[in-house]
Amino acid sequence: MDNNKVIKKLSFIGIFGNIALSAFKLFAGIIGNSGAMISDAVHSLSDVFATFIAFLGVKLSGKEADDQHPYGHDRYECIAAIFLGLILAGTGIGVGYAGLQKILSGNVDKIQVPTLLPLIAAVVSIVVKESMYHYTMHYARKLESAAFEADAWHHRSDALSSIGSFAGILAAKLGLPIMDPIASIVICLFILKVAFDILKDGFMRMMDTSCGIEYERELKTFIEGQDGVVSVDLLQTRLFGNKIYVDMEISVDKNLSLIEAHDISEELHEKVEVSYPNIKHIMIHVNPSK
Numbered sequence: 555m556d557n558n559k560v561i562k563k564l565s566f567i568g569i570f571g572n573i574a575l576s577a578f579k580l581f582a583g584i585i586g587n588s589g590a591m592i593s594d595a596v597h598s599l600s601d602v603f604a605t606f607i608a609f610l611g612v613k614l615s616g617k618e619a620d621d622q623h624p625y626g627h628d629r630y631e632c633i634a635a636i637f638l639g640l641i642l643a644g645t646g647i648g649v650g651y652a653g654l655q656k657i658l659s660g661n662v663d664k665i666q667v668p669t670l671l672p673l674i675a676a677v678v679s680i681v682v683k684e685s686m687y688h689y690t691m692h693y694a695r696k697l698e699s700a701a702f703e704a705d706a707w708h709h710r711s712d713a714l715s716s717i718g719s720f721a722g723i724l725a726a727k728l729g730l731p732i733m734d735p736i737a738s739i740v741i742c743l744f745i746l747k748v749a750f751d752i753l754k755d756g757f758m759r760m761m762d763t764s765c766g767i768e769y770e771r772e773l774k775t776f777i778e779g780q781d782g783v784v785s786v787d788l789l790q791t792r793l794f795g796n797k798i799y800v801d802m803e804i805s806v807d808k809n810l811s812l813i814e815a816h817d818i819s820e821e822l823h824e825k826v827e828v829s830y831p832n833i834k835h836i837m838i839h840v841n842p843s844k
Contacts, residue, residue: 557697560693560696560697561609561612561613561697561702564605564608564609564689564690564693564694564702564705565605565606565608565609567686567689567690568601568602568605568608568686568690568705568709569602569605569606571682571686572598572599572601572602572605573599573602575598575678575679575682575683576595576596576598576599576601576602577595578675578678579591579592579594579595579598579675579679580592580595580599582595582671582672582674582675583595583672583675585669585671586668586669586670586671586672586673586675587668587669587672588668588669588672588719588723588726589652589653589656589735589738590653590668590672590718590719590722590723590735590737590738590741591668591672591675591676591719591723592652593648593649593652593653593715593719593738593741594676594679594712594715594716594719594741596645596648596649598679598683598712600641600642600644600645600708601705601708601709601712603641605705605708607634607637607638607641607701608634608635608638608699608701608702608704608705610634611630611631611633611634611635611637611701612631612634612697612699612701612702617630628794628797628834629759629760629794631699631700631701632700632756632757632759632760633756633760634700634701634704635700635701635703635704635752635755635756635759636752636753636756636757636760638701638704638705638708638752639704639749639750639752639753639756640749640753642708642711642745642748642749642752643745643746643749643750643753645745646741646742646743646744646745646746646749647742647746649715649738649741649742649745650738650739650741650742650743650746651742652735652738653735653736653737653738653739653741653742654735654738654739656735656738657732657735657736657739668723668726668727670727672719672723673720673723673724673727676716676717676719676720676723677720679712679713679716679719680713680716680717680720683709683710683712683713683716684709684710684713686706686709687706687707687709687710687713690702690705690706690709691703691706694706698832700755700756700759704752704755704756707748707751707752708748710748711744711745711748711749714741714744715741715744715745718737718738718740718741718744719737719741721733721737721740722735722736722737722738722740723737725737758793759793759794762792762793762794763792763793764790764791764792764793765791765792765793765798769791770789770791773789773791773800773826773830774786774789776826776829776830777789777802777804777822777826780818780821780822780825781818781821782806782807782810782818782821782822783804783805783806783818783822784804784805784806784807784843785804785805785843786802786803786804786805787803787804787805787841788801788802788803788839789801789802789803790802794834797832797833797834797835798830798832798833798834799833799834799835799836799837800826800833800835800836800837801836801837801839802836802837802838802839803838803839803840803841804818804819804822804838804839804840804841805840805841805842805843805844806818806840806841806842806843807842807843808842808843808844815840816840818840819838819840822838823836823838
């Protein structure tokens with residue numbers, strides 16, 4: 555798989571797909587008298603910026619290590635994911651505020667009933683955005699990209715918001731026009747939940763969070779099964795962007811020469827990185843067995 559081609563393809567589909575969908579939903583919302591659909595269009599438009607930031611984050615994180623960044627640039631992806639979460643949160647607040655203003659304006663009876671066009675636009679949006687979610691998430695997992703995973707959830711949140719739009723518009727057409735702005739508030743809550751999850755994950759990856767007890771237990775079992783390793787005395791893991799750094803101490807036979815102990819360490823280093831591709835760097839300290 556050519557990662558660069560996949561990244562460009564995902565970005566192209568995300569940006570131009572969202573521009574076309576936003577234009578269609580904005581047209582349907584204005585012509586069809588639906589505030590919920592206009593809010594939905596704004597949400598889709600924010601996805602354009604989200605995909606661009608995801609693309610930028612993935613490209614920057616792929617840069618080779620240099621003198622100023624000897625550990626590489628992997629955290630650019632975390633920064634991109636955090637920006638995506640903030641954009642999504644801002645969009646959600648804006649959508650909710652617009653709906654709340656209509657409800658509190660005191661002119662609920664004057665809210666126009668949407669036409670059929672916004673209802674059709676909502677159905678189209680649900681199908682298109684859910685498809686984009688699955689497509690983007692599929693390749694995000696292959697690329698192991700937090701930024702594109704966040705972008706995929708951005709698509710899913712848009713599909714959910716379109717479901718809210720559909721329900722609100724349908725209820726408004728059935729004689730409850732207040733349900734159109736209420737749908738905007740429901741959409742806001744969906745968006746904010748997704749934004750919170752993205753921000754939480756992004757900050758966790760920035761804070762050198764461990765990979766968890768289960769992951770470390772599995773890794774320890776694998777290491778203890780390698781030739782020459784008597785025991786694992788210390789094992790620590792930390793997330794560095796989308797990569798993993800490992801510090802460990804192992805015990806080997808105390809009667810081995812320095813060269814033999816070094817060879818065991820080197821072979822172990824290679825086997826761990828081959829078996830666990832997400833591990834970017836391992837520091838191994840060798841102790842003599844008791």
